[in-house]
Amino acid sequence: MTGDPKTSIQSGIIIIDKPPGPTSHEVAAWVRDILGVSTGQGGTLDPMVSGILIVMLGKAAKIAEHLLAHDKEYICLLKLHGEAPEDEIRNVVNSFCGRIYQRPPRRSAVKRALRIRTIHAIEVLDIEGRLVLFRVRCEAGTYIRTLCVHIGLALGVRGQMVELRRTLSGGFGESDAHTLHELADAKAAADEGDPEPLKQMILPVERAVADLPSITLRDTAVDALCRGAQLAGAGVLSCGTFTKGETVALMTASGECIGLGTARIPSDKCVPGKKGFVARPKAVLMEPGTYPSGWTKKSRVK
Template identity: 35%
Template sequence: MDGIINVLKPPGMTSFDVVAVLRGLTGVRRIGHAGTLDPMAAGVLPVCIGRAAKAIEFLMEKDKRYRAELTLGITTDTQDTTGTITSSKKPEVSDQQIADAVSAFEGKYLQVPPMHSAVRVDGKRLYELAREGVEIERQQREVEIFSAKLLSIDRSEGVRALIDIHCSKGTYIRTLCSDIGDRLGCGGCMSFLLRMAAGPFEISDSITLEELSALREKGGLHNALIGVDRVFAGLEAYRLDEASEKRFGNGMQIPLSRALLPDTGNEDRSGLKSSVSQDGSLVRVYGSNGDFIALGMVFDDAKGYYLKVRKFFKIPVGNERGHNK
């Protein structure tokens, strides 16, 4: 079994817990997730199974979308409501001030990772140090907030703001909530988090662990698999004939003139110089029968454009419920 399952992680489970459940359901040991969600968080958790695990390094680089609730006036040692309260203050802020503070973080900014996080410092994870009562100075890391929008404000019990965030990899939403609270002068922490999307995987296309268990009982677990090429959606796709596929699979470089776009039939591509054909361009590569073979890289050796393997997959068609040719 090879492919990706877009799991809807429930709150209360760790991301590793989800992987353990999937190992039990599939009987496959080679499984990994593509981006940790805290236990209190819910939402999209892509789980890569079998040969699809090779795609984790690429999926981890994708941007994320979140819906979060920010509770103003309260700070905690974990920057969310699971931690110990460190300060409490009545927030005297208007709706417009909150909206302005949220949108002010759009763009690139330097974020300090929280102590309760999986970031490694000198070989040890920060959360391990935090459990020992140790707090150390952390280096700022640049993250990017592509958009930050205020959706609503609830003042029935304190001041709680619902926000939507589209951000780069490595962004801590609870730290962002804390930073917004600091900007408003009243402090704040995250009280709810839902990951809406991780790269091309969206919550509307996710599946619960209960639904996966039911599929397994019916012998239809393969129906939940998504083709690994979904990770590379948006990259130009090429198809190799049988002879070129064999050479390519043996690690040989293929002239790009022998690689056909899926919809070009037998068109002569010997003079190809399209926008994608630049040194270092990444492309999807399919075999003669439609198998997704590899993530390829285009390069120019002065004699012409060639195609070489960046990451080899070779996952047969029919092993998943959809791919992206």
């Protein structure tokens, strides 16, 4: 947020601690109404699920595809429909670590096709009677409700999810999150002349792409990219490690995110200053004219 406290917000990320009850779309709409800026969310939560909801502000919505692909972490309360020994519960839960098959639940909005998802880590935190509290870190698109059903079936007693909270989405955790009430109070303070609380809540887009391999551009190449040009080696200052076809963050020398691109060559073939295309833009966030143009049109010979 720049300039006068009442100036509209152009771009950014805000992490909302979603309460149980409203849908993710309703929460994003409330953020839109509070801040007066278009919004989108990265990773939908069911109405009764609480926790980390990434809300993209303004042009940041262009990187939604990247945010949706973030790994997630949840704390889940599973209720078993029958008795099972604690050691057996722990063994069965642990056995779900790795690649698993899932079919989306009937209430989901996506096609119920069989899919493979990866459980990176799963840990039983507590067991009290038929209630099992566990933490799971998983690939995006994993259905925890379905995971609970499968754990119950594996134990031979059936089971169901009764409570769920998302505690992590990519690099964003509960320490980054704010309630809607806190956001409304910060916006009111900004309108009254104190923009600092709101500035602290709105994170720069750079935080959201920090996990991506990056390509740093020369200042003279930035404006051409903002206008849709492909990135050639002559405009590259340095690059990270990436493969052909991988999504990369396109950055300025001062660390600003220009947008996202798709690598046309692997990083070991990228030689800064040399000819040949390196990446094509797929989501440009920076406005043309932010950096001076580094190229001029040649006059036509008569």
